[in-house]
Amino acid sequence: MREEDYTIPSQTRIGHVHLKVSDLDRALDFYNGLLGFEITQKLGDQAAFLSAGGYHHHIGLNTWQSKGASPAPNYAPGLFHTAIVYPSRKALAEIFLKIREAKYRFTGAADHGVSEALYLDDPDGNGVELYWDRPKEQWPRTADGEIDMYTRPLDLEGLLSELEE
CATH class of the missing domain: 3.10.180.10 (2,3-Dihydroxybiphenyl 1,2-Dioxygenase, domain 1)
Structure with a gap:
């Protein structure tokens, strides 16, 4: 081969x-x-x-x-983030609420078209993405069929509305 x-x-x-x-x-x-x-x-x-x-x-x-070591510098090669996939939008809303109630700091939140994501850093400064994937048939596509991901603000109130059902 x-x-x-x-x-x-x-x-x-x-x-x-x-x-x-x-x-x-x-x-x-x-x-x-x-x-x-x-x-x-x-x-x-x-x-x-x-x-x-x-x-x-x-x-x-x-x-x-790494015991007792400082976090790796932001502008150096290494892991950007670990991405953790949740099984549903409701599950993502549940962890969002838990983290918010714990007053843990988020570094961002985004709608990528194919997914919705929350971003935070672990205590060592390692990036963590928590997200759920939309069904494939809902993914945005270009005219020639390529995936057309983007980064837009995540509707956090809309996400929380998943918990009302």
């Missing part, structure tokens, strides 16, 4: 993200306490693995090379 003929299988997915953190308990307060991921395994005060729905882990956290 020639290299240019290869296409990744359509069922392929990103399995997990493993983050270096400076303080494991503080990171667990965020990912477990605020976002609600379940701890599936903890290795003392050095590492933890977290999951949604009983998977072995979606997020790994460790202090092996």
Whole structure:
């Protein structure tokens, strides 16, 4: 097979993200306490693995090379954000309300046409995107059929109206 003929299988997915953190308990307060991921395994005060729905882990956290370290600089190569997909708009509204009531700081919110997203940073400054995907048939497309994503303000009151049903 020639290299240019290869296409990744359509069922392929990103399995997990493993983050270096400076303080494991503080990171667990965020990912477990605020976002609600379940701890599936903890290795003392050095590492933890977290999951949604009983998977072995979606997020790994460790202090092996980063205990007590400062956040990575914003203008350097590295992870831009971890994106966490919620199963519905209502589920996104629920986590939005929980984070807002906890007075945790959001860094942004956007409607991308294909999805609606909330943005925040974890305690180590790692970007986190929380979003839900609109059904594929609702995705905006150009005249030639390409996906036509955009960034517009997210209607937060409209998002919260999902909780009224």
